[in-house]
Amino acid sequence: MTLSVIGAGAFGTALAISLAGRGPVCLWARSVEQAAAMNASRENAARLPGHTLPPSLTVTSEITVAAQNQTLLLAVPMQKLRDLLLDHGEMLRGKTLVACCKGIELSTGLGPIAVIADCLPEARSALLTGPSFAHDIAAGLPTALTLACADADLGKALQQALNTGNLRLYRSTDTIGAEQGGALKNVIAIACGAVIGAGLGESARAALMTRGYAEMQRMALALGAQPETLAGLSGFGDMALTCTSEGSRNYRLGLSLGRGVAFDPSVTVEGAATAHAVAAKARDMNLDLPITACVVGLLDGRLTLNAAMTALLTRPLKEE
Numbered sequence: 001m002t003l004s005v006i007g008a009g010a011f012g013t014a015l016a017i018s019l020a021g022r023g024p025v026c027l028w029a030r031s032v033e034q035a036a037a038m039n040a041s042r043e044n045a046a047r048l049p050g051h052t053l054p055p056s057l058t059v060t061s062e063i064t065v066a067a068q069n070q071t072l073l074l075a076v077p078m079q080k081l082r083d084l085l086l087d088h089g090e091m092l093r094g095k096t097l098v099a100c101c102k103g104i105e106l107s108t109g110l111g112p113i114a115v116i117a118d119c120l121p122e123a124r125s126a127l128l129t130g131p132s133f134a135h136d137i138a139a140g141l142p143t144a145l146t147l148a149c150a151d152a153d154l155g156k157a158l159q160q161a162l163n164t165g166n167l168r169l170y171r172s173t174d175t176i177g178a179e180q181g182g183a184l185k186n187v188i189a190i191a192c193g194a195v196i197g198a199g200l201g202e203s204a205r206a207a208l209m210t211r212g213y214a215e216m217q218r219m220a221l222a223l224g225a226q227p228e229t230l231a232g233l234s235g236f237g238d239m240a241l242t243c244t245s246e247g248s249r250n251y252r253l254g255l256s257l258g259r260g261v262a263f264d265p266s267v268t269v270e271g272a273a274t275a276h277a278v279a280a281k282a283r284d285m286n287l288d289l290p291i292t293a294c295v296v297g298l299l300d301g302r303l304t305l306n307a308a309m310t311a312l313l314t315r316p317l318k319e320e
């Protein structure tokens with residue numbers, strides 16, 4: 001299987017480095033300058049400094065070159081996925097597209113697989129998601145991810161093609177569960193960061209993770225996900241990583257909210273838009289997601305952290 005990675009951010013570059021250990025990989029950067037700089041320095045200094053690009057990895061800014069390969073990994077932020085698909089629809093039509101983003105589209109409430117189906121119905125799609133920091137993958141450290149694909153045979157082929165020495169892939173046909181787990185855990189990570197940032201303690205964080213997981217299940221199962229998927233790498237696994245590590249940008253945004261300090265708006269934080277998308281969807285579906293609602297209130301500046309904690313602690317007492 002010949003491979004291209006579309007999007008030369010931290011994650012796209014890390015995946016390309018790992019996959020290049022198996023054979024030639026083409027990495028597409030949208031700017032000519034970035035592609036030239038990466039080819040010259042053999043590093044992605046802007047997004048993933050300190051990791052050398054192997055010789056079998058070529059960087060290009062020509063989508064026609066990247067689209068010569070049949071299987072394309074799409075590693076752009078969730079809110080940019082539709083633009084990418086529409087901008088390059090002619091080139092991507094009929095390809096196998098593996099979404100590598102985590103989130104829910106704000107304008108539609110759709111996850112990555114559904115956005116691909118909406119924009120390019122002829123494309124074959126899959127999702128690669130789970131607990132993994134880009135710098136861990138690029139450093140060759142062990143990671144395990146979920147490869148979700150509704151077409152079981154294609155899923156098996158992709159699992160074989162994308163598994164590398166340090167990247168172990170488990171497959172699933174539950175694309176809804178994988179999409180929802182990867183998206184919703186980022187919202188809970190923001191909440192956990194806020195609690196730690198405000199000095200409310202690790203017991204409070206454990207409570208938020210557990211009740212946050214209950215919220216993730218409530219939404220995902222209502223959409224048709226399987227509970228085992230939520231309990232796997234793409235759900236529980238990624239929540240555990242992102243809610244406990246300062247390596248996570250979502251968690252770091254939460255820390256800033258809890259400490260009352262500014263956060264660099266240029267950093268990709270998927271959970272912010274996703275929290276708003278999920279809260280709107282929960283209203284439409286008549287689902288109660290109190291932690292998500294508090295995260296939205298914090299992000300919008302409508303709620304202080306103390307008010308959010310009071311709102312959560314004074315909810316009616318109920319069975320677990």
Ligand SMILES: NC(=O)C1=CN([C@@H]2O[C@H](COP(=O)(O)OP(=O)(O)OC[C@H]3O[C@@H](n4cnc5c(N)ncnc54)[C@H](O)[C@@H]3O)[C@@H](O)[C@H]2O)C=CC1
Pocket residue numbers: 007008009010011012030047075076077078080083084100101102103132133134135267268270
């Ligand atoms: N960084 C990480 O450790 C991990 C990231 N992810 C996911 O990967 C996705 C991408 O994140 P990162 O690579 O970390 O972000 P990043 O901020 O490092 O890079 C994003 C890249 O997307 C490109 N881009 C933005 N808009 C675009 C458009 N309209 N067309 C084409 N390219 C566009 C940017 O130029 C940039 O190269 C996110 O959904 C994230 O949740 C998943 C697992 C790990």
Ligand SMILES: O=C(CO)COP(=O)(O)O
Pocket residue numbers: 102130131132133186189238241242247248249250251268269270
């Ligand atoms: O999804 C990730 C780890 O699995 C990356 O987390 P952040 O996007 O919060 O940095």
